Amino acid sequence: xxxxxxxxxxxxxxxxxxxxxxxxxxxxxxxxxxxxxxxxxxxxxxxxxxxxxxxxxxxxxxxxxxxxxxxxxxxxxxxxxxxxxxxxxxxxxxxxxxxxxxxxxxxxxxxxx
Amino acid sequence: xxxxxxxxxxxxxxxxxxxxxxxxxxxxxxxxxxxxxxxxxxxxxxxxxxxxxxxxxxxxxxxxxxxxxxxxxxxxxxxxxxxxxxxxxxxxxxxxxxxxxxxxxxxxxxx
Numbered sequence: 001x002x003x004x005x006x007x008x009x010x011x012x013x014x015x016x017x018x019x020x021x022x023x024x025x026x027x028x029x030x031x032x033x034x035x036x037x038x039x040x041x042x043x044x045x046x047x048x049x050x051x052x053x054x055x056x057x058x059x060x061x062x063x064x065x066x067x068x069x070x071x072x073x074x075x076x077x078x079x080x081x082x083x084x085x086x087x088x089x090x091x092x093x094x095x096x097x098x099x100x101x102x103x104x105x106x107x108x109x110x111x112x113x
Numbered sequence: 114x115x116x117x118x119x120x121x122x123x124x125x126x127x128x129x130x131x132x133x134x135x136x137x138x139x140x141x142x143x144x145x146x147x148x149x150x151x152x153x154x155x156x157x158x159x160x161x162x163x164x165x166x167x168x169x170x171x172x173x174x175x176x177x178x179x180x181x182x183x184x185x186x187x188x189x190x191x192x193x194x195x196x197x198x199x200x201x202x203x204x205x206x207x208x209x210x211x212x213x214x215x216x217x218x219x220x221x222x223x224x
Contacts, residue, residue: 006156032210034212043203043214043215043216043217044157044203044214044217046211046212046213049210049211051210088154090156090157092157092212094210094212099145099164099207101147101159101162101207101212102157102212103159104149104156104157104158105156106155106156107154107155107156109154
């Protein structure tokens with residue numbers, strides 16, 4: 001069966017520091033991968049999605065970037081965090097073909113101080 | 114472009130009462146629709162999905178949803194609320210690879 005791992009679960013970082021959140025999927029090949037952010041009172045916002053290695057689509061301009069160095073690995077990064085980057089970050093995957101729901105990781109709670 | 118609207122950011126029901134969470138969608142093509150549940154500080158868990166088969170879809174934990182094309186709705190219901198149903202619920206529409214979420218509805222269950 002497929003599983004998705006996301007870490008760390010919580011993170012407190014000062015303004016201006018770098019960020020790296022990692023997500024890996026097991027038990028499937030060539031998944032679609034997604035990063036969402038959930039800020040207080042703002043619902044779920046799609047940040048990035050990827051349909052293959054090195055293929056990243058950005059949905060909103062921001063202080064963040066994403067990379068997919070391996071088929072089942074998706075990394076969310078920032079060179080310098082802003083206070084507004086605080087939130088709950090969720091990684092998700094779906095099969096590469098067909099209309100299937102997304103499956104989510106347990107999320108990372110990021111607090112920028 | 115597709116979108117999802119959830120009416121009511123907060124819904125409160127008594128334990129044992131009917132749960133009704135509203136979702137309306139806008140889509141130029143036949144939609145694939147989903148309901149997810151999120152417990153505090155956790156990821157989203159799929160409750161149920163509509164993929165153009167039966168219009169009444171049954172999901173986990175006793176929830177079900179009915180797709181009504183004429184009303185562009187996909188409301189989530191449960192006959193009798195439990196305390197454990199307290200969570201945030203998200204309706205979503207999938208077009209191609211893109212999943213668009215509604216703003217979410219926080220369900221509170223009173224004893």
